[in-house]
Amino acid sequence: MTNVLVAFSRPENGRNIKNILIKNGYHVVAVCASGAQALSNASDLGSGILVCGARFEDMVAEELCQCLPEGFSVLIIAQASSMLEGPPAGAVFLEMPLKVHELVNTMEMMAREQVQRRRRKRSAPRQKNEEEKRLILQAKKMLMERNHMTEEEAHRFIQKSSMDSGSGMWETAQWILGMRV
Incomplete structure (x- = not known):
């Protein structure tokens, strides 16, 4: 389920949007009246x-968009006159007066994008850090010297062993290095 934050400088606007979203099945985590409150909740x-909305007492929507964590999408609901230069990069804009079906349809689209983004992030291969790479390289060198393997054979051995044991390659490399006699 996608977390939703609502932030408007006028609390009654925030409450109204929150009620519409809750009635349509969204999980509204908080309603904020300032940009700082929104950023605090977003970082949590x-x-x-x-x-x-487009403006708060402490900042405008563009500043808020720049400070949000990377995993956030932004929907700005405001008068067209407050967005003369257009919405900030990556933000979606809905013009006031707001039609409920437009809000719900836009939220559905944005929630789907959030789910797809999480799936892509989970399915992306994890990058090895330098220490892990160094351990794997050391284990390969040891296998090449001790067992007279080529680099490719040593790599395959570590890879197969890690798959068989259900552990990562760097954990298998640690195990191999720990078996030194």
């Missing part, structure tokens, strides 16, 4: 959708 959550 890490990802989600921020539904907000």
Whole structure:
């Protein structure tokens, strides 16, 4: 389920948007009246959708978009006159007066994008850090010297052993290096 933050400078606007979203099945985590409150809640959550107005007492929507964690999408609901230069990069804009079906359809689209983004992130191969790479290289060198393997054979051995044991290659490399006699 996608976390939703609502932030409007006028609390009654925030409550109204929150009620519409809840009635349509969205999980509204918080309603904020300032940009600082929205940023604080967003950093606690890490990802989600921020539904907000164009201006707050402490910042404008563009500044808010720049400061949000990477996992957040932004939906700005405001008068067209407040967005003369267009919405900030990556943000979606809905013009006031707001039609409920437009809000719900836009939220559905943004929630699907959030789910797809999480799936892509989970399915992306994890990058090895330098220490892990160094351990794997050391284990390969040891296998090449001790067992007279080529680099490719040593790599395959570590890879197969890690798959058989259900552990990562660097954990298998640690195990191999720990078996030194």
